[in-house]
Amino acid sequence: AKSIYILGIESSCDDTAAAVIKDTEILTNIIASQKVHEEYGGVVPELASRAHQQHIVPVVDKAIKDAGITKEELSAVAVTSGPGLLGSLMVGSSFAKAFALGLDIPLITVNHLQAHIYAHFIKEANIQEQVPSFPFLTLLVSGGNSQLVLMKDHFEMEIIGKTIDDAAGEAFDKCAKVMGMPYPGGPLIDKLAKDGNPEAFQFSKPRIADLDYSFSGLKTSFLYFLRDQIKENPNFIEENKKDLCASLQRTIVEILMDKLIKAVNRTGVKHVAIAGGVSANSALQRALQDAHKKYGWQIYIPKLGYSLDNAAMVAVTGYYKYLKQDFATQDFVPYAKVTV
Numbered sequence: 001a002k003s004i005y006i007l008g009i010e011s012s013c014d015d016t017a018a019a020v021i022k023d024t025e026i027l028t029n030i031i032a033s034q035k036v037h038e039e040y041g042g043v044v045p046e047l048a049s050r051a052h053q054q055h056i057v058p059v060v061d062k063a064i065k066d067a068g069i070t071k072e073e074l075s076a077v078a079v080t081s082g083p084g085l086l087g088s089l090m091v092g093s094s095f096a097k098a099f100a101l102g103l104d105i106p107l108i109t110v111n112h113l114q115a116h117i118y119a120h121f122i123k124e125a126n127i128q129e130q131v132p133s134f135p136f137l138t139l140l141v142s143g144g145n146s147q148l149v150l151m152k153d154h155f156e157m158e159i160i161g162k163t164i165d166d167a168a169g170e171a172f173d174k175c176a177k178v179m180g181m182p183y184p185g186g187p188l189i190d191k192l193a194k195d196g197n198p199e200a201f202q203f204s205k206p207r208i209a210d211l212d213y214s215f216s217g218l219k220t221s222f223l224y225f226l227r228d229q230i231k232e233n234p235n236f237i238e239e240n241k242k243d244l245c246a247s248l249q250r251t252i253v254e255i256l257m258d259k260l261i262k263a264v265n266r267t268g269v270k271h272v273a274i275a276g277g278v279s280a281n282s283a284l285q286r287a288l289q290d291a292h293k294k295y296g297w298q299i300y301i302p303k304l305g306y307s308l309d310n311a312a313m314v315a316v317t318g319y320y321k322y323l324k325q326d327f328a329t330q331d332f333v334p335y336a337k338v339t340v
């Protein structure tokens, strides 16, 4: 059969990314990260939109050129249409519309959260990867979302649990901020935790029914704990940073794993994937490996380049939509808030 080439475009937050895939095999995965936000301690939407505007053409250009194809060979263009920052989404969406119109090829809209899950279907050249088989459970943990998704088949998904307040990534980032660390704090906490004692401090864990999550209480208890300690010792944070990071990380991972185990027991589905930015966390990955040994789960952990925001995951989601001929029309509008 003739190969299908999909261009994927991702611009939902602060990374402008483009990728080209040949069927599900990744040819290029280009990403331009934005440095402008660092000094503000978080992503500034207006600055993000402007940076996307600057990056989008060169990033797409490079993704196509490095793939060794011409744009005329593309079968379709897939673009993230939400959730995310509206201005950011509009840059990618408008570009994709014009691109598809100019080449007269199908346009495909992709849900960013679904794309994080579909990252598990990306293939790399010469590597025999095992892709998940249906049904499988996904713990989807990013900066904006924490949910448990039951993947019954392609695009047949059910959210069986979700956070009622903050996302796991927010818990990492907000607690990091309280300790005076730059944004995003998740990766830094992970790094410092490697040399810390995870049992040094105890923080309260939420008691939430069913398969839902809550992280705002942890953030508050972390804040109050530090405030009390600083009264006694102004250097408390500096002197205990590694232990604080390790203990906080252990607590977040325990909260995530408790409900994941519950979800496996309830559904009987032992194929388990993690996805989204927080799935890069080394302690969460270790916990999943432990569950594989202890409970015999078949586990799927994304490689680093595919757990953070990227366009390869958008392209591969687009590929499966292409097979279903699930195309968008030129009048689609991106949405800031959508679920999987």
Ligand code: KG4
Binding pocket: 013, 141, 142, 143, 144, 145, 168, 169, 170, 172, 173, 184, 185, 186, 187, 190, 276, 277, 278, 279, 280, 281, 282, 307, 308, 309
């Ligand atoms: O999926 P993502 O790149 O963006 C969203 O779509 O939200 O996730 C970003 C989140 C941030 O909160 C960041 O702190 C967190 O993922 N993160 C981590 C790690 N790497 C990224 N959190 C903990 N440990 C990490 N290694």
